[in-house]
Structure formats: structure tokens, C-alpha cells
Amino acid sequence: MISKTTVDHIQQAADIVEVISDFVPLKKKGQNLMACCPFHNEKSPSFSVSPTKGIYKCFGCGKAGDSIRFIMDIESITYVEALRYLAKKYNIPVEEDTRPTDQQQLEQNERESILIALNFAKNYYQHLLLEDEEGRYIGLSYFKERGFNEKTVKAFDLGYSFNAWTGLTDAAVKAGFSKDILVKAGLTIVKEDKIFDRFRGRVIFPIHNISGKTIAFGARILKADKDQPKYLNSPETEVYHKSRVLYGLFQAKQAIRNEDNCYLVEGYTDVISLHQAGIENVVASSGTSLTEEQIKLVGRFTQNITVLFDGDLAGVKASVRGIDMILESGLNVRVVTFPNNDDPDSYLRKVGAQAFKEHLKEQNTDFISFKISLFIEEAAKDPIKKAALIRDIVESISKIPDSIKRSVLFKQCAKLLDVDETVLIAESNKILINQRRQQKPAKQNEEIFPGVLPPDNLFEPEGLVGEEEKAAQPDAASSYEKEIIRMLISYAGMEIESDYFVCDYLLDQIKDVSFYTPAYARVLELFRQELGKGYIPHTDFFIKHPDWEVQSVSIDLIADKYELSEQWENVFKIHVPKETDNLPDATFKAVLRLKQEQVKRLIHQNMQQLMQAGKEGNLDEELRCMQVHAALKQTEAQIASHLGNVIA
Numbered sequence: 001m002i003s004k005t006t007v008d009h010i011q012q013a014a015d016i017v018e019v020i021s022d023f024v025p026l027k028k029k030g031q032n033l034m035a036c037c038p039f040h041n042e043k044s045p046s047f048s049v050s051p052t053k054g055i056y057k058c059f060g061c062g063k064a065g066d067s068i069r070f071i072m073d074i075e076s077i078t079y080v081e082a083l084r085y086l087a088k089k090y091n092i093p094v095e096e097d098t099r100p101t102d103q104q105q106l107e108q109n110e111r112e113s114i115l116i117a118l119n120f121a122k123n124y125y126q127h128l129l130l131e132d133e134e135g136r137y138i139g140l141s142y143f144k145e146r147g148f149n150e151k152t153v154k155a156f157d158l159g160y161s162f163n164a165w166t167g168l169t170d171a172a173v174k175a176g177f178s179k180d181i182l183v184k185a186g187l188t189i190v191k192e193d194k195i196f197d198r199f200r201g202r203v204i205f206p207i208h209n210i211s212g213k214t215i216a217f218g219a220r221i222l223k224a225d226k227d228q229p230k231y232l233n234s235p236e237t238e239v240y241h242k243s244r245v246l247y248g249l250f251q252a253k254q255a256i257r258n259e260d261n262c263y264l265v266e267g268y269t270d271v272i273s274l275h276q277a278g279i280e281n282v283v284a285s286s287g288t289s290l291t292e293e294q295i296k297l298v299g300r301f302t303q304n305i306t307v308l309f310d311g312d313l314a315g316v317k318a319s320v321r322g323i324d325m326i327l328e329s330g331l332n333v334r335v336v337t338f339p340n341n342d343d344p345d346s347y348l349r350k351v352g353a354q355a356f357k358e359h360l361k362e363q364n365t366d367f368i369s370f371k372i373s374l375f376i377e378e379a380a381k382d383p384i385k386k387a388a389l390i391r392d393i394v395e396s397i398s399k400i401p402d403s404i405k406r407s408v409l410f411k412q413c414a415k416l417l418d419v420d421e422t423v424l425i426a427e428s429n430k431i432l433i434n435q436r437r438q439q440k441p442a443k444q445n446e447e448i449f450p451g452v453l454p455p456d457n458l459f460e461p462e463g464l465v466g467e468e469e470k471a472a473q474p475d476a477a478s479s480y481e482k483e484i485i486r487m488l489i490s491y492a493g494m495e496i497e498s499d500y501f502v503c504d505y506l507l508d509q510i511k512d513v514s515f516y517t518p519a520y521a522r523v524l525e526l527f528r529q530e531l532g533k534g535y536i537p538h539t540d541f542f543i544k545h546p547d548w549e550v551q552s553v554s555i556d557l558i559a560d561k562y563e564l565s566e567q568w569e570n571v572f573k574i575h576v577p578k579e580t581d582n583l584p585d586a587t588f589k590a591v592l593r594l595k596q597e598q599v600k601r602l603i604h605q606n607m608q609q610l611m612q613a614g615k616e617g618n619l620d621e622e623l624r625c626m627q628v629h630a631a632l633k634q635t636e637a638q639i640a641s642h643l644g645n646v647i648a
């Protein structure tokens with residue numbers, strides 16, 4: 001753990017303007033600085049940096065945070081890694097809070113030794129490919145045959161291994177590596193009393209992690225040998241978990257962000273060929289079928305994946321099902337196929353870069369229509385198959401978390417399949433309701449499509465979708481809660497009158513109000529906790545909070561899109577009133593608005609009870625409700641008169 005003191009030092013030193021300027025040019029505009037957002041594609045700048053608050057916010061895509069968050073997002077690294085990055089930039093010594101245990105220290109050392117050994121192996125293989133006679137003659141000419149130039153060979157650190165038993169192992173031991181580490185790195189194999197290299201007589205494809213370190217190898221055999229697999233990969237090691245790695249991501253990440261799209265292919269050579277042809281936003285899930293972790297990895301850079309399918313129709317049909325997983329993760333999926341059983345690499349070599357790019361542009365289709373087109377022919381003749389296809393497609397669409405996207409797809413799908421849209425939606429509601437009954441927590445936020453009722457007995461009376469939905473907060477309540485929290489974290493320590501602070505007043509006024517919006521409730525809870533420790537938390541406590549949800553909510557609250565330029569006052573001598581000019585009044589009104597909302601809700605609830613009592617003929621209850629109603633109406637009027645608004 002990095003110590004709190006070190007984190008504080010880093011936060012103080014890491015000037016937001018300096019940190020961001022390393023990545024994007026900033027232009028002064030009023031009190032703030034602006035740039036074209038590095039996280040989404042745009043032509044006019046909506047990325048705003050506030051030097052005084054130490055935060056940035058993009059009004060286009062919504063990304064926001066402090067210096068640390070910026071480094072995490074732009075480099076796609078963890079909180080701790082970002083801290084280390086900034087510590088290095090500002091020459092701040094990193095203090096560890098608790099000394100790691102001997103066991104932890106050992107593990108840490110071992111991980112590092114493995115990485116160093118892998119790096120040694122990468123250099124060794126690369127040297128053989130580029131400098132050694134056998135390497136150049138066999139390895140390099142193989143790559144040249146495939147059309148790779150030397151720049152590409154170097155960009156991917158390609159290499160060659162001798163067709164010998166202990167070439168690498170001997171060199172590594174001579175360089176001081178222990179056999180134990182070489183085995184743990186997956187480079188050397190010990191079998192009975194024999195010790196030998198894993199990769200022999202192969203061209204080598206190093207696999208990098210996201211920051212460019214070599215963590216494993218893929219290796220292709222050059223001579224046909226039926227006893228040997230064509231491709232051989234490193235085993236899982238302490239530093240290599242294949243389900244969490246995408247081949248080529250390190251070389252592709254910047255392009256993926258710039259293009260806001262990621263091409264997904266099958267093999268190493270597809271990645272390298274496309275890269276060389278100028279299509280750099282490409283990765284492969286080599287060695288595994290696509291995993292959830294890999295999709296999340298792509299999701300850090302873009303929400304759009306385009307899958308480039310290999311080979312024949314049967315193969316495509318088989319692998320199509322795996323793609324549902326991408327939909328489930330909320331990413332947008334498009335697909336491209338290639339004619340005549342070509343894979344991306346072979347097709348590219350056949351038609352050339354220009355025609356290939358045009359093919360990608362013209363032939364990409366959204367995944368759902370693609371899936372329909374794939375199966376519609378056989379389904380058209382067979383009603384049973386058609387029903388199965390419809391169910392299958394609806395299932396795919398139901399996996400998409402975003403209801404607007406789903407609705408667009410249902411329309412499109414209804415047309416393509418020539419069925420009524422309501423049938424599709426009803427079918428989907430059935431699926432969603434079943435999911436909810438099974439109470440998969442991840443699905444709880446899904447909304448059922450409104451307006452279309454599923455057929456017949458689909459709903460049992462108690463099955464009427466979620467009471468929780470009806471109870472969900474109205475938007476109005478959320479905006480008044482937001483206002484209170486905004487004032488609380490912005491002005492907590494300012495005095496309303498002598499020795500009476502904004503936070504005292506607000507907390508006192510809202511002590512019996514329960515907040516409906518979880519994010520605001522959480523900030524409020526944190527505020528109370530900190531106050532309990534005997535001090536008033538500053539705005540920075542929230543906008544620099546390590547819990548990302550707290551940080552992002554807080555930044556949203558205090559980032560003004562249209563911050564009034566001081567110029568108004570200085571140049572035009574026009575006084576623009578600010579809420580700090582009259583803080584007591586501003587807080588008072590914020591509290592009143594929240595209470596007004598609460599009273600409205602109580603009136604509504606009471607009316608319901610009144611109606612119920614009327615139906616049941618319960619006269620006592622009716623009378624009680626009427627009294628409550630009168631009292632609430634009176635309160636409502638009082639609040640309204642304070643706020644200066646008229647109520648009906």
C-alpha cells in the first residue's frame with residue numbers, strides 16, 4: 001500500500017494542467033482551459049480543465065476526474081499504477097504504508113524476475129532473427145514471404161528460436177538466470193532429468209501486456225511436422241493469464257481510441273498484416289475463444305467492436321454464438337466476412353490495402369442483421385426453424401443492457417424477419433421477466449419495455465413488474481437532492497452566521513429526510529462520517545476521493561459548463577450575482593425545495609390512502625386522511641410562499 005502521505009504529496013504536486021498537457025494541447029478560455037477530448041472523437045473542443053479546482057470534465061462524453069483519474073484513463077492503468085506514474089514524473093519518493101511480508105516480498109521479487117527473464121528471451125529471439133545467419137535465412141525470410149517489412153517485424157518484436165534443445169536455456173543461465181525462474185516463466189521445460197527449451201525451430205510472436213512488457217510467447221513451426229502443433233503458446237504463468245490478454249492491444253490502444261473502434265481478428269498474423277496496412281486498431285484473442293475479461297479490456301478504449309470473421313460459412317455459424325457475450329457487455333458489435341473462405345490476412349494480401357479498407361467500410365453489418373441473414377434462408381422454408389431463429393435473435397437482443405438500443409433492433413428485426421414487432425417485444429419481456437425471477441443481480445436494472453403486454457398468462461398478478469420500479473425516485477426529487485449535496489460539498493465550511501456553518505444548517509434541516517438517489521445518499525453518508533471525525537471535509541475530499549463513484553458524482557456537481565468569465569466583472573463592469581453573495585438565502589431555498597418535493601410526495605401517498613378508505617367504506621380512516629391532507633396542504637402553501645411561487 002502506498003502511504004497516505006505519499007498520496008497527499010502526489011495530489012499536491014500533480015498539477016492538472018501539466019499532467020494533461022503531456023497528452024493534449026490545452027488552450028486558455030476564461031478561467032479554464034479547453035481541448036479536443038482525448039477520450040472521444042470530436043472536432044470542436046468540449047474537454048474542459050479547471051486549474052483552480054484541479055479537475056477536468058468532458059461535456060461531450062462525460063469523462064471527468066482529477067490528475068490521477070486522468071492518468072488511469074488515458075493509460076488504462078490502475079489507481080496504484082497511476083500514483084506511481086505521477087510519483088515518477090514529480091520525483092516523489094514512494095513510501096509504502098505497511099512493509100510487505102516476507103512472503104509478499106518473495107512473490108513480488110519472483111514476478112519481477114519472471115518479467116526480466118521474459119524480456120531477456122524476447123531480446124534473444126529477436127537478435128537471432130535479425131542478426132544470426134540461420135535466423136535471417138529461415139525466420140526472417142518466412143516473415144518477408146508473408147509480406148512483413150522490417151519496421152513491422154520490430155514493432156511486434158518478432159523473433160526466431162534455433163532448432164536446438166537448449167539454445168535459450170544455456171544463454172539465460174549464462175546470463176545469471178536460475179533454472180527455476182526460466183521454468184516459472186514458461187521458457188524452459190524440465191522432464192524427468194532432462195531440461196530443454198519450450199520453443200525450438202519456430203518463429204516467435206511475443207505477447208505484450210497493456211504497458212508493453214513481454215509476458216508470454218506464441219510460436220509457429222516452420223517445417224511441416226505432424227508430431228508438432230503448428231502453433232505453440234506459453235503456459236499460464238504468474239504474469240500471463242491468457243483469458244485477460246489480447247494480442248496486439250499494446251500496439252493498437254492509441255489507434256483504437258482515435259478510431260473509436262476495435263477490429264477483432266483470430267490470429268497473430270492477421271493483426272500484424274492489418275497493422276502494416278495502416279489498420280492499427282486491431283487485436284486478436286489468440287489462443288482462447290473470446291472471454292468476458294478481454295471484452296472489458298477493449299471496453300476501456302472504445303464501445304465499438306468489429307469482428308472480422310475467418311473462413312467458411314459453417315465456421316462462421318459456429319462462432320457466431322460467442323459474440324452474444326459482447327452484446328451482453330453493452331458494447332456495439334458489427335461484423336465483416338470475407339469472400340471465398342479467405343481470412344483477413346489472406347484477403348488483404350490478395351486485394352491490397354486500399355481495397356481491403358473499402359471492404360471493411362462497405363461490408364460491415366450490425367451483428368443482429370448479420371445473424372438473421374445467416375440463418376434466414378434455411379428458416380424461410382421451415383416454420384419450426386423460423387420460430388427457433390426468432391427466439392434466438394430475441395435472446396441476443398435481450399442481452400443488450402440499453403433499452404433504446406434494444407428498441408431500435410426490434411424494429412429492424414421485425415422487418416427482416418417479417419413478423420410483428422410486438423411479438424418480438426413480448427417474447428423479450430418474457431425472457432427479461434424470467435431473468436428477474438431468477439434474480440440474477442446483474443440484470444436487475446433492466447427495464448421491461450413499456451406499452452406492450454406479453455400474451456395471456458405471462459403475468460401472474462404479483463408478477464407485475466417490480467414494485468421497486470414504481471418506487472424509483474422521480475427525477476424532480478433527484479434534482480433537489482443534487483442541489484443539497486452540491487451546496488454541502490461546495491460550501492460546507494462557510495458561515496451562514498457567526499459560528500454557524502452551511503453544513504450545520506443543511507445537516508440539521510435534512511436529518512429526517514431520506515434520500516432517494518443512491519449516489520447522493522452515499523456522498524451524504526461519507527460527509528457525516530468525516531464530520532464525525534471532528535472536521536469539515538473540504539470539496540477536495542470528494543473530488544479526489546479514491547472511490548470512483550464518489551469522485552465522479554462530486555465532479556459532476558461542481559463542474560459548471562458555462563462558468564462565467566471574470567471578464568464580465570473586470571472588463572464590462574457588470575456585476576453577475578453569485579450564490580455565495582447570499583449563501584444563507586441560497587441554502588434556505590435549496591432546503592425548502594427539497595421539502596416541497598417531499599410534501600408533494602406525502603400528499604400523493606395520503607390521497608391514495610384516502611381513496612382506499614373510500615372504497616372500503618372506512619369512514620374513520622377517511623376523516624383521518626382528510627385531516628392529514630389539510631395539514632399537508634397548509635405546509636405546502638407555507639413553503640411556497642417562502643419560495644415565492646404560486647401553487648394550484
Ligand SMILES: [Zn+2]
Nearest residue numbers: 037040058061
Ligand atoms: Zn470526451
